[in-house]
Amino acid sequence: MATRATIHPVVQRVTERIRSRSEQTRREYLDRISAAAADGPVRSGMPCSNLAHGFAACSGADRIAVRGETKPGVAIVSAYNDMLSAHQPYAEYPPQIKDAVREAGGVAQFAGGVPAMCDGITQGRAGMELSLFSRDVIAMATGVALSHEMFDGALLLGVCDKIVPGLLIGALAFGHLPTILVPAGPMASGLPNTEKSRIRQLFAEGKATREDLLEAESASYHSPGTCTFYGTANSNQLVVEVMGLHLPGSSFVAPGTPLRRALTEEASRRVVQLARGEDPAPIGRLLDERALVNGVVALLATGGSTNHTLHLPAIAAAAGIELTWDDFAELSAIVPSLSRVYPNGSADINHFAAAGGVQTLVGQLLDAGLLHPDVHTVAGFGLDHYRKQPFLEDGELVWRDAPAESLDPDVLRGVQDPFAPDGGLRVLRGNLGSSVIKVSAVKPENRVVTAPARVFDDQHDFTALFRSGELDQDVVVVIRNQGPQANGMPELHGLTPSLGVLMDRGHQVALVTDGRMSGASGKIPAAIQLTPEATAGGPLARVRDGDMIRLDAEQGTLEVLVGDEDFAAREPARGAPATQHGTGRELFAAFRRSVGRADQGASVFAPQQRTGAPSDLPV
Template sequence: MNPQILEITNRIIERSKKTRGEYLAKIEQAKSSKVHRSQLSCGNLAHGFAACSKQDKAILKQLNHSDIAIVSAYNDMLSAHQPYETYPAIIKKAVNETGGVAQFAGGVPAMCDGVTQGQPGMDLSLMSRDVIAMSSAVALSHNMFDGTLMLGICDKIVPGLLLAAMTFGHLPTVFVPAGPMPSGIPNKEKARVRQQYAKGEVGEDTLLEAESASYHSPGTCTFFGTANSNQLVVEIMGLHLPGASFVAPNTELREELTKAAATQVTRLTQQNGNYTPVGKMIDEKSIVNAIVALLATGGSTNLTMHIIAFARAAGIIINWDDFGDLSNATPLMTRIYPNGFADINQFQEAGGMALLFKELIGMGLLHQDVETICGPGLDKYTQVPTMVDGKLVWVDGTDVSGDLEVIAHPDQPFKKDGGLKVLKGNLGRSVLKTSSLRPGQEVIKAPAVVFEDQHDLDIAFKAGELDKDFVAVVRFQGPKGRGMPELHKLTPPLGVLQDKGFNVALVTDGRMSGASGKVPAAIHLVPEAIDNGLIGKVQTGDMIIVDGITGELTLDVPESELAARPQAQFTAQNEHVGMGREMFGFMRNNLSGAELGACSLFVEDNT
């Protein structure tokens, strides 16, 4: 085992002793030696199975077979979640064949950041994670269930489901993916058209044609943003079946994997004598494995908040220093867009998760003494699922990369570190994704240009006011300010300016999305502007240093001058109204800082 990773793991275990102990005691108290519905009164139970078939009612009356909850993020507007429409029937049949029952316990909302980018609805995106967690809690609150199947994929949905899964940690839980859509136009071409549009060289018809050729069918978007980073993290933690993450929807293999997931959760229940509660299964080592895999693949920066939040739900306390130190110990092993130009299907073809597991295990980067839904250890996850004579089987995965430009050889990683830098300085603490930066762009020292709305930057860009070296400071975008919307709309104009030869960077208390790319972006800044962070005193023309090598984030203004400056005031309260945003004030006001997971669910963390 890599000694640096072992040392970081041990400090997390030590730091989490009290909270983890309290958590394990909680889930121990919640477990039952019998089916959970045995605790219900006759009236309770009658309500719980009133709509079931006669066969299922008979099973549920006997109190000796498992009842499995289905919690689904299905809707048919989101391409990634549309395939889930048919899953409940498949799952119910598979669980029936084991002698048990599966009930659709509840649906959770699922919004798409791709649809809401730059729109008012994006201000609800991060908060939707906590809503999903609470919606799942409502679904599971009936105490009818002995295990859970979680159906979700995209940005805030999987983290929300994980928050709920850890909260109901006494239940065995299996996550059920749906897979990526087929590859569309190359990511390099998509990025080129976006920048052409930003420069005014093509119109909306050309841009829409390119976007539609990229996002074009049921399935997850194929770039390595938060959705696919979620899937990778869930599989690394052993919550997916081996190799399940990136199998295409609407295929025989995908359907058989769904059936197998339904069967597998019944094997983990108390009734089957192999009780594996998810809250005990996921421990400090599982969380470290998740972070290592995220860093080794250059995954989404959003997970620097989400992993902190769902780990906290399991009593495990991690912070950005853990991410930064693990990044120093973890080489970059994949190039998937925006950290390269391959998509997730090309990653799958090059060897996929099975090869990634083999390489990370072989390099001593993953803890193998962990539990998974398939039992102890990670060996099963070096195998790939396939169909043989109409049956689902697992076979050994490849030992060598099918494309060394997508998955590197362990002796020749793409970078010696995981491409995530924690920045610290008088401006506060922030994270910077360095894995996608061009050589020479790791350090930017330039005057600030201050904005309080991402759309104002686009206006200045189109007016030709930004043809220069500068650091864009976009503030009041943090959790308590705007709800921390993604600022992905900034990528094309900043990318155009970078291509013109200007040294540009971004500093913001907002998010830049799982698609953070070639522009240096110091994001998730804490303290945020609305919490009197120093970003609220920055003025246009101030010199700022963003250093992705040393980790410096400095506002180069004398302390005496800063002390005399007034703090900027949030003046966009009107942005809290419309598109449902007025309903979320209670949650927005209680969100913790980004390094605490930007979460409203843990009151003690928000004080």
């Protein structure tokens, strides 16, 4: 174990500020989960008829165990489906888990499945308008799975985008249960990401065929496992591990390997130990202010997905904690950028893991005082557990110290020699509101843009105008009415190739939107998740074609250069009415009416300080 470092004063100050502002809500949350905790298996107090329903489908030893009311019950909640590469490996997990839990003296039951949709498939399509809301649906589905009160612990099987945050939010409603997330791992490296990006831009210019593009994409996404770029899915895995919710070193082990299976089985045994109280770690207590700050620091140090500026506040709120964009911004100013993984570089997540991965990163950040070491984790007390990497030794799972220094400084570096002195995410503020920008993939010379606005209410209108050649100029592309109240806040990653073409032609280019960008946000400076959103009467609704907009990622400002009085006097444009039916969108009208602001997690569970009157919004 390394010498204990003094916590950086900014990390300590931000943590104390979060704790102070959350004191009442956190106390109320902890009181609730304390009241829900039970001595011994929770089902032991269940009426006979209820209990009989709970083991009616069981057989053999499992039936005896559930009926006996003495062994801990473990819930399996899974996002398995065989269409999505990241979740297809979960098909084989339940039998493995049940065997390992049984051997450890517990009984596991498949408690429920949750939906898992892929933003890669729905990108630019109508289904993307369901994407962010699917997080809260997953949370509710997790709650349904755990609501039978048959369980003393839980294993959550999920990887991508909204799935992991949704599983966590749902599990935190049952925060008295010890809970471990069980990953599936990334696919093998395919076509280099820089080559994929090059072909996407050629296609946007009409210089590559659809067959060329499909060939490149299928060479990139080619087998079971998580996509290998550093988007939201792999950001999920890294952040969750640094928060102590995975077993150490389990995030980026490939599916279908002996080590992957050994880690799954060990997670199954470990949750039984936790359920017995051998090392108490209910998820609601484990996920405290320190663990959340650790997750934010890891995200910033690696230039992770902007989607986590939505997800982490929503997860925090589920644990009674208020996490704000100001917290992200203050931490970003002192957390150095330590990794270069696409879209922040040319490497993929497998290269990151080979360079030392999460364990080397954690060691560097701990030794610099940038992470809280004194936290509870599913592996035991103290984040030092996460300096260790798993190995198979004569068929047995063991953990050894990870390299203290990176094995590939082009991909991963130490705190003393970072790629940049500050983090990859920043907050922009000004007369257009508040927004988030990911700068880790943006070259310094492109981080300040002043150019005339071209305003669109639909991303497809932008694409049509780009193809006509009318956007071959300096431009700030404004895509509005894309917020959570308007249409569920879709990702707009499909704009990236066209915007990249304009930048490569020598133009100043930026994107400003109240929508989201993909976790793979690239080289274009993009002020995203702008709040208040245009649909709710935010300032973006007053922007007109030709207005000069200045985006300054260095100073943290976003402004329309129009006189205050003139700008305030403008009638907000309502934009084209959003289509609210088809592809299931009509099912989410209640979500659009009740969702909260982006800077509070864009959640339907905690829609505080909502702007705009629900009755005025399209349904």
